[in-house]
Amino acid sequence: MITLSAQSSTPMYEQLYTQLAAEIRSGARAPGSPLPGRRTMANQLGVSVNTVDAAYQMLAAEGLAESRPRSGFYVQDTGGMLCPAPTAPLPETVPDGPAVREPAPRYDLSTGSIDTALFPARSWGRIQKELLYQAPELLQRGPMQGDEDLRREIARYLASYRGVVCTPEQVVVGAGIEYLLGCVAHLFAGSCAAVENPGYTRSRTILENNGISCRLVDIDRHGLPAEGLEACGANLCYVTPSHHFPTGVTMPAWRRAQLLAWAAARPGRYILEDDYDSEFRFSTRPLPSLQGMAGADGPVVYLTTFSKSLAPGIRIACMVLPPHLLKRYRQDFAVYSNTVSRFEQETLCRFMAQGHFTRHIARMRLAYKRRMETFADALRARLGPQLTLDGTRSGLHFLLTLPGAGGERAMVQSARAQGVQLRGLSEYYMARPEACRPDTVVAGYAALRSEDIPAVADALGRAWRPQTHSTCVPPASMV
Incomplete structure (x- = not known):
């Protein structure tokens, strides 16, 4: 039995269409049988003729019913080609990536960002x-x-x-x-x-x-x-x-x-x-x-x-x-x-x-040059004379090499633990990574705010400084 609810957020013509379609798909309404006349159906349900007509037109558009001139709507003979309508709700969309995400780094030294304030x-x-x-x-x-x-x-x-x-x-x-x-x-x-x-x-x-x-x-x-x-x-x-x-x-x-x-x-x-x-x-x-x-x-x-x-x-x-x-x-x-x-x-x-x-390029060039110089000075002051910076004459990143800091992978991981995101140089080698310079990371500074530079240098100092001053005792595997 068809029932419609005026309280539902679904329009009544759509409610009627959904219930009739389910009856047709299940075989409750035999192929070739007539659907009730639009006025008859409207009177039975207490709705307007237009509501019934909209539902019938949707059935016809989907091939579940056909309109015959001066006769009305009839259940379409589909030859058994129709699949039953799904009765279970669709599964929820599964988000991409792991269910548990690491917190975003506080400071991003990646090379793909810019300073949007400029x-x-x-x-x-x-x-x-x-x-x-x-x-x-x-x-x-x-x-x-x-x-x-x-x-x-x-x-x-x-x-x-x-x-x-x-x-x-x-x-x-x-x-x-x-x-x-x-x-x-x-x-x-x-x-x-x-x-x-x-x-x-x-x-x-x-x-x-x-x-x-x-x-x-x-x-x-x-x-x-x-x-x-x-x-x-x-x-x-x-x-x-x-x-x-x-x-x-x-x-x-x-x-x-x-x-x-x-x-x-x-x-x-x-x-x-x-x-x-x-x-x-x-x-x-x-x-x-x-x-x-x-x-x-x-x-x-x-x-x-x-x-x-x-x-x-x-x-x-x-x-x-x-x-x-x-x-x-x-x-x-x-x-x-x-x-x-x-x-x-x-x-x-x-x-x-x-x-x-x-003019914009000239302002950006000056701003980035000052930022690079300030960042480089802060890193040298915090990390000591062993630090080497290459690529400071151009671009928006440089290579940072620090022997004794545990190696590239450890440098990246310990920096991440201090809230700083950067990448190791070997990540850009598509072959022969053994040719990569050791103890080297890629540090982009375009998106680094000037007021954050001391904090970033301190964070990298906490991440890498302890290793740079450790005594040179060979690992057990080499003794």
């Missing part, structure tokens, strides 16, 4: 507000490569500050380096790429996920060696010459020339230049890009992102394609829409055109 919220927000009222055309779909005005500003900026030689037509805007690197990988599907070791594990994964096999090449103190490229047999080279991650090595001009000579020696060889952290060089102006050395039609695909200079959440990056690859890109991606909001694109365009971006 974001130019006032000028960025003012531009966005103006666009919402003044540029309704941005609600329409834009060009596949990104809006032309933004590409023109990016080309102008890259030419001035990175020595990139390109036209706005060669610039492609996309939602992050990962997306753009996947697009590039598509253009070289089936190729083999040399990847820096240590380096970005994420970049290797993206390349392999898009059909590129990877060969790991150990870097030296000048970056990726050309002889390693030749030996591995790759036709692509993924490299971070301006600021290698995570070591911070800057590739000198002569080594860059060797890489370009390798690419030019055989048709089909290309360099994928990720210009990581190039804006944050504290002592000298960065060397020109590999793309600029090779020229507009050279064998270099240039990639960079605004995630560190603005914010990771804005998701704006760009790449510069040589003309012969650009033609292929336009053919293969012609039906794709651009992945960056046009309001974000135009905001960045005006932010750059009005001079805000260069």
